[in-house]
Amino acid sequence: MSYSITEPSSRQKKVAGSLVILYAFITLVPLFWVFMTGFKTPPDSISYPPKILFTPSLEGYVNLFTTRTRVSPETLQQLPPPANFAEEIVRNRNMVIAGPSKYGERFLNSVIIGFGSTFLSIFLGTLAAYGFSRFKVPFKDDLLFFILSTRMMPPIAVAIPIFLMYRKLGLSDTHVGMILLYTAVNISLAVWLLKGFMDEIPLEYEEAALIDGYTRFQAFYKVVLPQAATGIASTAIFCLIFAWNEYAFAVLLTSGTAQTAPPFIPTIIGVGGLDWPAMAAGATIFLLPVLIFTVMLRKHLLRGITFGAVRK
């Protein structure tokens, strides 16, 4: 039988496929469990043995977005009939909706801080990477190493100095403060990744544009940037994932106005007992933006990961 060196055999393909499926299963089960728990009722969510089949309920989502007060059955009787499904669900537990919860605000904070710091990291990172890639910068290697060195320690190692600094500067619990902090952590990654991408773009493209009568900035903007789109997209995903998921600094530095979703979600536990469905609902919604962003840019991400491996 003839066989090819480069093309895997059908048995190899089967083994590889099974491994991928197994890995996907292991990673996806917890996610699926979180997703399911979001649609369970609180008793279902803590029943033993765990329920795989259950009647879906929106109670978790209602609890996530509302604050509720317990009332006596008599008071409940005197209330007008529930205006919507949410009220109905809440009244079944002898409670009434007292107002909206803070989840919406916290989620919005996450969006502002996550995307804001990603944008800033990419904006500054692209310019810096272009500069490092194309121009003679004094002490270039030292500067690049210095930038990289900020990545070598775990960010939390500097938590206390940053906490004190932010308090003095009045940046604690502000959007600007969190955006600056996440940008500072992400920018080293952005500069290094993007510099790699910029280095791969042949100089001739810009030179052609310069000769065609464009300024350096126009050449950068019109010729280099479209070439670097892949790199920018994959760098943006990495930056966003970090800023979006960051927990330690968020716990330390935010408590109210600028609190992001990660430190908020666990606090749901404290409100009216262990409300697992509400937490799971919060986690599910929290996962969506990064998921959508990554799926939207996945083509670029894949190309980004294999970038430079094969010369085009």
Place this chain on the structure above:
Amino acid sequence: MAQILIKNLRKDFGDFTAVHASTFTVEDGEFFMLLGPSGCGKTTTLRMIAGLELPSSGEIHIGGKEVANLPASERDIAFVFQMFALYPHFNVRRNLSYPLISQGMKRSAVKARVLEVAKILGIESILNKPVGGLSGGDRQRVALGRAIVRDPQAFLMDEPLGALDAEFREHMAVELRALHERMNATTVYVTHDQLEAMQMGDKIVIMNEGLVEQFGTPQEVYNTPASLFVADFIGSPSMNLLPFSGSVEAGASKVDMGGVEFDMPVQREHCDGSMVLGIRPENISLTDASSYRSRVLATEYLGTSQIVTLETNHGAVKARVGSSFDVAVGDQTGLAFDAGAITLFNAQTGKALQSVLHEGVGT
């Protein structure tokens, strides 16, 4: 179109001097070749003319205007890159119109001009294709189109045929020369291929290690090389260089090479000590009448002619003789040199000794 004047142009990269004080003139409408081995500074010179490198010192005049310190975008020149450097995210039409848009030309005028250029180059049918899928030749045509579309002061080309395969190169060289005849545009063309330079150029500058070795027409550099480097670099096979020591007086028309005397052009310079006699293979004939004896070491049959390698007292010599000439390895034969084709070199300086041949020839 314009004349390009280069005066004492110099470029240093740190401690390394890429170009030493180059001086030459490209006349209006000339097809001008910058020739030399890799690393000789020819591309650096071209990039300085284009404004992609700033000279360390010296002057560049394009059309009477001193441009040495102007940015590339203000020099009004076009550049054809070896790797084409077409904008990969545009299709052919946008690539061609891009230089015009920067000048603020009207859309309708851009369209008309692009079409006109596409017709000249025969690429109308691929105007709407992305540049990614084009063949090497078509890319080259688009790159040329992008250069000529703007009607610039001069064209600068950096080994534009270097990325093409041999067969297609020949074809593009002819096409390029025809295009030049038609546009009559001042063109500076960098190449390391001496055949390409001889074939296409009106004038050639030969550079070596950052220095201009010689500047002249293909005939001048071929017939009267100004230095040993040029003699060796131009021609295939290159000039035979026979070292000897002796003495030559100004006004002499004979040279004594240890026992044998050769007639040569009347010398204008005196030289003592070690010298080199240069003679092209086609100026050597095999004749028993000559007292300069040699033995045949090898023969190479080339169809229209054959190259015979001979052993002499002064080293191996190659002669080009008719392919019907009967010669076999091991034969003893005499060698006669064309008196008018001999150039003497000073072995110390590497420079040619001036003779009547050099009158009116620039270096």
